[in-house]
Amino acid sequence: MADLIALVLLLAITAYSTAGGVDFGAGIWDLLAGTSSRGRQARALIDHAMAPVWEVNNVWLVLSVVLCWTAFPALFQVTFSSLYPLFTVALLGLILRGAFFAFRHVADDPRSHRIADVVFGVSSLLTPFFFAASLGAIASGRVGSGSVPEASFNPMTVAFGVVSVAATAFSGASFLVGDARRYEAPEMVAYFQRRVVAAGAALIATGTAALIVIASEAPSLLRSMLTGPGLPFALLTMVLTPVVMALVWRGVFRWYRISTVAAVGSLVFAWGFAQAPYLLPGRLTIAQAIAPPATQLVLLLVVAGLVILGVPAMGVLYYLDQRSTLESPEPDRRRDYRG
Amino acid sequence: MDAPLGLAGESALLPSRIQMAFTLATHVLLVPLGVAFPTLTLVMEGIGIARNDPVALRIARRWSVVMAVQFAVGAVTGTILSFEFGILWPRLMGRFGAALGLGFAIEGLAFFLEAIFIGIYLYGWKRLAPKTHFLFGLVLPPSGVLGTFAVLSANSLMNTPGGITVHEGRVIDIDAAAALFTESIGYEFWHFMIALYMTAGFAVASVYAVAWLRGRRDHYQRLAFVVPFTIAAALTPVQLVVGDLSARALVEDQPAKFAAMEVTWTTRDHNPEVIGGVIDDSGQIHFGVVVPELDSLLVGYSPNAVIRGLSTFPADARPAIVEANITHFAFDVMVGLGVAGAALASSYFWVLARRRRQPEGVWFYRLAAGAGVGCYVAVEMGWITTEVGRQPWIVYGLMRVSDAVTDAPAAYVWTMLATLVVVYALLAYFFVTLLLRLAARWRREDLAPEVGAPYGPRPERLEARG
Numbered sequence: 074m075a076d077l078i079a080l081v082l083l084l085a086i087t088a089y090s091t092a093g094g095v096d097f098g099a100g101i102w103d104l105l106a107g108t109s110s111r112g113r114q115a116r117a118l119i120d121h122a123m124a125p126v127w128e129v130n131n132v133w134l135v136l137s138v139v140l141c142w143t144a145f146p147a148l149f150q151v152t153f154s155s156l157y158p159l160f161t162v163a164l165l166g167l168i169l170r171g172a173f174f175a176f177r178h179v180a181d182d183p184r185s186h187r188i189a190d191v192v193f194g195v196s197s198l199l200t201p202f203f204f205a206a207s208l209g210a211i212a213s214g215r216v217g218s219g220s221v222p223e224a225s226f227n228p229m230t231v232a233f234g235v236v237s238v239a240a241t242a243f244s245g246a247s248f249l250v251g252d253a254r255r256y257e258a259p260e261m262v263a264y265f266q267r268r269v270v271a272a273g274a275a276l277i278a279t280g281t282a283a284l285i286v287i288a289s290e291a292p293s294l295l296r297s298m299l300t301g302p303g304l305p306f307a308l309l310t311m312v313l314t315p316v317v318m319a320l321v322w323r324g325v326f327r328w329y330r331i332s333t334v335a336a337v338g339s340l341v342f343a344w345g346f347a348q349a350p351y352l353l354p355g356r357l358t359i360a361q362a363i364a365p366p367a368t369q370l371v372l373l374l375v376v377a378g379l380v381i382l383g384v385p386a387m388g389v390l391y392y393l394d395q396r397s398t399l400e401s402p403e404p405d406r407r408r409d410y411r412g
Numbered sequence: 413m414d415a416p417l418g419l420a421g422e423s424a425l426l427p428s429r430i431q432m433a434f435t436l437a438t439h440v441l442l443v444p445l446g447v448a449f450p451t452l453t454l455v456m457e458g459i460g461i462a463r464n465d466p467v468a469l470r471i472a473r474r475w476s477v478v479m480a481v482q483f484a485v486g487a488v489t490g491t492i493l494s495f496e497f498g499i500l501w502p503r504l505m506g507r508f509g510a511a512l513g514l515g516f517a518i519e520g521l522a523f524f525l526e527a528i529f530i531g532i533y534l535y536g537w538k539r540l541a542p543k544t545h546f547l548f549g550l551v552l553p554p555s556g557v558l559g560t561f562a563v564l565s566a567n568s569l570m571n572t573p574g575g576i577t578v579h580e581g582r583v584i585d586i587d588a589a590a591a592l593f594t595e596s597i598g599y600e601f602w603h604f605m606i607a608l609y610m611t612a613g614f615a616v617a618s619v620y621a622v623a624w625l626r627g628r629r630d631h632y633q634r635l636a637f638v639v640p641f642t643i644a645a646a647l648t649p650v651q652l653v654v655g656d657l658s659a660r661a662l663v664e665d666q667p668a669k670f671a672a673m674e675v676t677w678t679t680r681d682h683n684p685e686v687i688g689g690v691i692d693d694s695g696q697i698h699f700g701v702v703v704p705e706l707d708s709l710l711v712g713y714s715p716n717a718v719i720r721g722l723s724t725f726p727a728d729a730r731p732a733i734v735e736a737n738i739t740h741f742a743f744d745v746m747v748g749l750g751v752a753g754a755a756l757a758s759s760y761f762w763v764l765a766r767r768r769r770q771p772e773g774v775w776f777y778r779l780a781a782g783a784g785v786g787c788y789v790a791v792e793m794g795w796i797t798t799e800v801g802r803q804p805w806i807v808y809g810l811m812r813v814s815d816a817v818t819d820a821p822a823a824y825v826w827t828m829l830a831t832l833v834v835v836y837a838l839l840a841y842f843f844v845t846l847l848l849r850l851a852a853r854w855r856r857e858d859l860a861p862e863v864g865a866p867y868g869p870r871p872e873r874l875e876a877r878g
Binding site: 129134135136138140142143144146147149150151152153154157158160161164165167168169171173175176178179221364365367368370371372375379382383386389390393394 | 484485487488490491492494495497498499502503505506507508509510511512513514516517518519520521523524525527528529531532535536539540548551583584585586587588591818819820824828831835838839842843845846849866869
């Protein structure tokens with residue numbers, strides 16, 4: 074049961090990495106869009122793509138945090154005691170991003186717009202970097218043993234952070250291709266097709282560099298990634314990333330988004346499975362940290378509730394999103410409203 | 413397992429407490445509308461469907477957008493809170509996470525369902541048949557109730573711990589049902605739930621009370637005022653009873669908190685009720701109105717009822733004098749506002765019963781406009797009463813706040829606090845501006861308001877923004 078709960082925690086982190094990644098990735102492209110007319114068009118597309126999911130991905134983040142402290146209180150305490158600087162920056166990025174995305178829709182003059190764009194974009198970059206950095210810190214084995222600065226800032230945290238930014242940009246671009254197709258904007262389709270390829274290349278490059286860092290900093294993790302249970306997922310990422318690039322580049326718009334999610338998800342899985350059964354490498358295992366049985370049972374019931382109630386509901390939402398409106402736009406009823 | 417310190421220094425206890433208080437005080441402002449607004453919206457939609465009233469449907473449709481915007485902001489402030497448990501209080505979660513997490517995990521489920529069903533509700537306005545849309549909306553109120561129950565269950569566990577076996581500072585066994593339903597959950601739940609519905613009702617109605625005062629008095633404004641106001645007004649007398657029951661339950665459950673609320677220093681019968689006023693280090697009351705014997709009468713229905721005093725608790729196991737005064741002040745303000753609300757509600761029902769129409773006096777609407785703010789103040793005060801009144805404990809009798817705090821240096825937490833205050837001010841400014849924008853847009857045009865809102869459907873066409 075403990076392993077199952079650890080798997081659920083990994084799934085929640087993966088869900089945030091993939092779904093949140095798409096969202097943050099759009100923000101990164103927003104930052105890089107510049108002020109040209111094409112850039113403005115790209116920003117408008119990003120706005121339209123993101124508005125409906127504004128802050129909704131926090132669900133996965135909150136779920137991960139709550140699962141962590143409920144199922145593995147000891148892990149939670151040590152991790153937050155060691156890595157609070159990373160979490161603080163990620164969190165600040167998260168609020169600023171949400172706030173300034175809303176502000177974009179409120180701002181009047183071009184200057185405030187520009188400020189909002191920059192803050193929104195930069196925080197879209199910071200948050201995934203620092204959240205992934207915390208996973209890197211855990212993987213480095215320094216959480217709970219080194220000092221706070223040692224645990225928070227080392228080659229592994231930087232490596233994980235950089236890879237996550239590349240992966241985020243990759244997912245963002247891939248889904249924006251879909252959004253551009255939906256809005257029938259061929260110019261934007263081409264714009265983001267190129268960016269999928271560029272980000273994919275960046276992901277492969279940074280991923281390779283990260284493997285080298287892991288080799289020197291956490292050799293046992295690398296061993297498990299290359300020969301242990303992390304291997305299938307590491308392979309999947311290595312195969313799927315070029316596949317997505319090829320599909321998008323050749324204009325085969327099928328399976329590319331699901332493959333993107335699978336590629337980024339496998340990346341997280343590769344780390345998680347390579348590190349199992351350790352929550353903190355060499356220090357704390359799943360079995361050592363797990364909460365008493367009653368708590369495990371409640372958690373599994375909650376997860377069952379999520380699956381039984383949440384999944385069909387998400388299906389309904391997806392169906393509604395695909396379905397066109399029943400009526401033509403309503404007639405203006407201003408007459409009976411004295412504004 | 414404590415992480416070794418990278419930086420040593422003064423304890424971060426004070427800034428951590430201030431930061432937690434600040435972020436919670438902000439989040440609690442978003443809770444009433446987050447939990448209770450869906451119900452008001454559904455009642456309005458139900459009226460619209462039953463009476464075939466397009467105005468009621470339009471109100472419901474616009475409310476659903478406000479609901480979504482405010483839910484999105486609540487999602488941000490709520491996420492921050494969940495991280496603060498780790499950043500500020502890692503030892504609390506390390507020791508009690510497995511028990512406190514029961515409630516929060518259920519809250520996670522509720523939060524998830526609310527987010528999806530708000531999306532379905534917003535999308536559904538134009539994509540579902542009216543009755544189907546209404547039925548999907550019916551998921552929202554129970555999700556809100558479940559989430560509220562879950563969070564209060566965790567809070568009750570901090571107030572009246574139960575269902576856990578602690579050995580050498582570690583929770584080694586948990587009885588899930590007993591930990592979820594501790595002593596105080598009954599009254600905490602009902603008291604807060606009613607408070608949320610009252611606040612949402614009065615707050616929404618207050619917007620239209622202002623509109624009434626400005627001379628907008630058509631069917632739209634009347635309906636949008638009457639529905640939420642009536643719900644809130646009907647709950648107000650109930651709240652007085654539930655609130656009274658809650659306060660009296662504390663005599664048994666958390667006597668130190670009760671003594672602080674009533675600033676009772678020595679244990680005695682014929683205890684007076686102190687209204688306002690402050691207590692000093694020697695237990696003397698200054699200022700304030702002292703009503704002889706009333707406290708004993710309220711607690712035990714007899715002047716002979718004995719009330720335990722603050723001085724009977726060890727000094728390190730009861731609220732400090734400052735904390736007692738804050739608790740007492742907050743409690744008095746809350747009760748005063750509750751009584752004022754009940755008076756306003758009675759006058760409303762009086763006019764309704766006698767003249768069979770909405771009141772028309774200017775003063776009634778001025779007070780109704782104030783009732784929304786009054787309710788928010790009362791919610792804050794009630795929360796201060798329960799949290800400050802529990803001091804110095806974070807988990808009553810088991811763990812002190814000072815033992816739960818982070819090892820991070822004080823300067824770090826002060827900096828974080830200052831940053832958060834600035835960012836929250838920005839967030840509040842954007843939030844209010846956005847709502848005012850929406851209201852202004854609705855006066856100009858009447859196309860689907862939910863398009864482009866958080867959780868709402870996407871616009872049909874791609875338009876570069878202005």
